[in-house]
């Protein structure tokens with residue numbers, strides 16, 4: 001027998017699992033059954049695609065055996081099995097870096113944490129919530145030797161040769177005090193039905209059944225084996241045969257989520273391609289939604305045979321929060337990841353699936369606006385990513401995304417903004433570049449307020465990148481208010497061109513500010529503030545440049561903003577009238593610095609700013 005120690009992270013994880021999830025220990029069974037189901041999927045796949053396994057007699061099943069007297073439960077499967085190396089690697093270390101994230105995200109809130117368990121794949125170790133000793137006997141398909149792994153879940157495990165008649169894995173739990181409640185056939189059946197009813201393989205329970213013997217007038221125990229799950233590929237049944245509970249149960253069993261999903265979309269396509277899709281939108285966004293190594297949630301089946309559940313090709317990445325199933329009749333069973341990337345069948349299914357999901361969401365937005373807002377609260381941002389990456393569906397995405405605006409409380413749609421456009425209004429406007437409070441008080445919005453034009457407040461960090469690529473909504477231009485070119489909507493035909501009168505001051509300011517600015521010019525967009533800065537159409541805003549630098553992008557050229565001056569402002573009028581001296585110079589810098597501050601851009605030299613401010617203060621007190 002050889003003794004091994006757990007990797008440090010495993011010990012840490014075990015402690016956390018045992019101590020933070022005590023209020024929902026029943027998930028141990030869901031996790032172990034799902035491991036068995038995965039192992040059966042893997043072997044089935046091999047028997048269909050790999051010549052070495054084609055002749056194998058494969059009887060896929062999961063057997064639970066309860067020994068009430070000894071308080072043990074075994075979970076046995078006829079799946080792919082593990083050899084010595086696998087046991088050490090899978091049940092002694094943590095391979096996935098995502099699990100390290102898991103460790104840092106545990107909150108102590110049992111409900112939330114048990115969801116995390118499913119998401120990060122630390123399932124097996126949950127056995128130690130209910131058992132003080134766990135034994136795993138496993139034989140890998142195609143190998144002769146079996147191995148026994150045993151552990152008390154504390155420091156390490158033992159491993160030794162063993163025997164097993166056929167390939168597969170048997171996990172034996174020696175229940176601890178916490179686990180004793182599961183040494184009960186009713187309880188086990190209840191838990192299996194709750195979480196694993198739609199596992200595609202039959203789950204049998206063997207136990208001593210008490211039955212009333214009428215002749216002898218006493219209850220007798222008979223050793224019985226019964227199937228406890230429905231084991232049907234539920235998504236292949238017609239919609240009208242399925243209840244809401246069926247859908248919700250299936251969702252929970254495939255996603256590991258505790259909560260009901262927000263919506264689901266079930267589609268059967270027949271014709272040039274035959275396939276079934278069942279997509280779910282989780283009520284809460286998956287915790288790894290914004291991690292580069294996110295786990296995908298759509299499982300690929302071919303003719304009801306599970307193929308893979310980690311193919312990022314199945315849906316575009318902006319829909320990575322969608323959970324569910326794609327079951328195709330037309331793909332080959334031995335389809336590999338490489339083939340998937342350019343497979344025509346999959347491309348068509350994917351295109352149709354995206355269209356379907358988006359159009360269903362559009363229906364919900366129209367018919368169940370309150371439910372839709374719950375969706376938006378979780379997924380508005382990933383939809384915005386779609387604007388950037390999914391050109392074909394851009395119009396639909398623009399209709400689905402919701403916006404903050406200067407005109408309404410809460411969120412609004414572009415269709416509504418469009419319906420509120422003023423007579424003769426040419427474009428729709430938005431502002432980007434910082435927190436909502438900063439944007440709402442930006443001097444750039446003054447003229448829009450004055451002219452009663454609505455402006456969208458885009459305060460997500462990705463908004464500027466995403467929306468700078470979106471030029472139109474339908475046939476209407478979408479314009480950023482902090483870009484240099486101004487729209488016709490702002491030009492006042494009646495007003496004489498003030499730039500001529502202001503020219504001497506503009507030249508003076510440019511001479512003072514030198515190459516810190518591209519240009520100084522008279523503004524048509526300011527009402528109450530004396531100055532503002534704007535960027536060229538094709539350039540990122542000052543705030544964006546600062547953010548890119550903060551994110552470590554060093555090679556961003558120093559792009560200069562244009563300073564705009566309000567010809568009607570008191571300070572500007574006074575400046576125009578006064579002679580050139582150090583005060584005019586201080587004022588020039590203060591006009592520029594305050595415009596930067598209002599954009600949320602930190603000043604390069606705050607000390608200089610304060611010196612100038614104090615000189616001016618000194619004059620006015």
Ligand SMILES: Nc1ncnc2c1ncn2[C@@H]1O[C@H](COP(=O)(O)OP(=O)(O)OP(=O)(O)O)[C@@H](O)[C@H]1O
Pocket residue numbers: 031035036039077079080081082090091117118119120121122123124125168169
């Ligand atoms: N019954 C089993 N048969 C074969 N291999 C198994 C079995 N149980 C566990 N394993 C192996 O051990 C690994 C670790 O299992 P664990 O439940 O901890 O995480 P996981 O199943 O990989 O993640 P997730 O729960 O997210 O699917 C599995 O990936 C699998 O390779």
